[in-house]
Amino acid sequence: MAILIDENTRVLVQGITGREGRVRTKLMKEYGTCLVGGVTPGRGGEEVEGVPVFDSVEEAIETQGPVDVSVIFVPASLVKEAALEGLAAGIKMCVLIPDRVPIYDLLEILEMAASKRAHCLGPNTLGLVSPGKALVGMIGGRAERARQWFRSGPVGVCSRSGGMTSAISYYLTEAGLGQSSIVHVGGDAVVGLGHPEIVAIFENDPQTEIITLFGEIGTTQEERVADLVKQGKITKPIVAYLGGKAAKSGTRFSHAGAIIEGGRGSYETKKRCLEEAGVKVVDSIFDFPREVKKRLKTI
Numbered sequence: 001m002a003i004l005i006d007e008n009t010r011v012l013v014q015g016i017t018g019r020e021g022r023v024r025t026k027l028m029k030e031y032g033t034c035l036v037g038g039v040t041p042g043r044g045g046e047e048v049e050g051v052p053v054f055d056s057v058e059e060a061i062e063t064q065g066p067v068d069v070s071v072i073f074v075p076a077s078l079v080k081e082a083a084l085e086g087l088a089a090g091i092k093m094c095v096l097i098p099d100r101v102p103i104y105d106l107l108e109i110l111e112m113a114a115s116k117r118a119h120c121l122g123p124n125t126l127g128l129v130s131p132g133k134a135l136v137g138m139i140g141g142r143a144e145r146a147r148q149w150f151r152s153g154p155v156g157v158c159s160r161s162g163g164m165t166s167a168i169s170y171y172l173t174e175a176g177l178g179q180s181s182i183v184h185v186g187g188d189a190v191v192g193l194g195h196p197e198i199v200a201i202f203e204n205d206p207q208t209e210i211i212t213l214f215g216e217i218g219t220t221q222e223e224r225v226a227d228l229v230k231q232g233k234i235t236k237p238i239v240a241y242l243g244g245k246a247a248k249s250g251t252r253f254s255h256a257g258a259i260i261e262g263g264r265g266s267y268e269t270k271k272r273c274l275e276e277a278g279v280k281v282v283d284s285i286f287d288f289p290r291e292v293k294k295r296l297k298t299i
Contacts, residue, residue: 001180002130003180004093004201005033007133010066011028011034011070012035012037012038012057013028013037013039013051014040014057014070016038016048017048022049024097024137026049027140027142028136031135032134032135033136037051037053037054037067038054039055040053066090067086069095070082070086070093070095072097073097073098075098076099076100080101080105080106083096087112087113087116090116095127096125096192097126097138099188107190110192120192121185121192121193122185122186123186124186125162125191126138128181128184131150131178139166150170152178153177154180155172155292156210157169157181157182159184159214160186161184161214161216164241164285165214168241171285175293181202210237210296211236212240212288213238214285215240215241215243216242217266217267217270218244218265222242222274223269225238225279226277237299238274239295241285241287242267242271242274
């Protein structure tokens with residue numbers, strides 16, 4: 001098993017003829033993702049890496065059949081239009097790659113997704129991988145590297161940092177610990193599927209035995225994960241790392257979503273909440289393999 005995507009997931013690329021769309025289409029196709037088509041208005045009839053291009057999402061679905069996931073590579077100002085088009089056509093998950101998506105645009109997207117019982121990952125996400133099955137987005141950069149760095153196994157990876165998503169997975173693989181799925185939730189202050197939602201999905205995944213979480217200052221995502229553990233809704237062991245330990249109140253750290261105000265979203269608050277819930281918080285990402293192995297032995 002895996003979460004959100006697998007070898008049978010049918011993926012559409014919106015913005016496929018742009019620079020990023022072309023490069024990432026090559027990555028996803030070479031990895032083995034089931035790409036059924038792409039969309040760029042006015043470019044219908046073309047092909048990108050052998051993937052047919054259509055003028056609209058509706059046309060792509062009428063021609064190619066059902067689509068499960070749309071991955072969006074368009075400028076931030078056009079993300080709302082693309083996402084709403086995909087959701088209106090019945091697509092159940094949109095992966096919003098761009099950063100700097102206007103907050104009110106995102107709120108409108110999330111409202112429509114909720115009304116359609118659909119999901120959005122991102123914005124400002126590198127995407128997700130179910131090792132050996134499918135890759136949606138731009139994680140790994142090249143298919144060959146993604147196959148080397150990510151291996152199938154029992155560890156779920158959930159991260160707010162794109163770079164750390166790949167790094168943690170790489171160190172786990174080097175230690176012989178494969179991953180069930182790897183998810184970059186995105187670095188913005190407001191995202192669709194955040195840590196609490198992804199951890200809850202991992203909880204119900206038979207392949208996932210343990211969850212690794214890369215958190216950071218800003219927002220209350222990690223505190224909400226702790227609440228789920230305390231409530232007994234998450235029973236699988238979690239190993240976490242928190243970035244931004246030295247940041248002071250009012251400081252932005254790396255991502256738009258990593259800014260603390262007063263006592264909310266601080267490193268200390270997050271660490272305390274997670275540890276009180278029984279989550280192991282490590283001091284370095286290099287500690288993940290050792291702590292994961294230790295906890296796998298006790299399951």
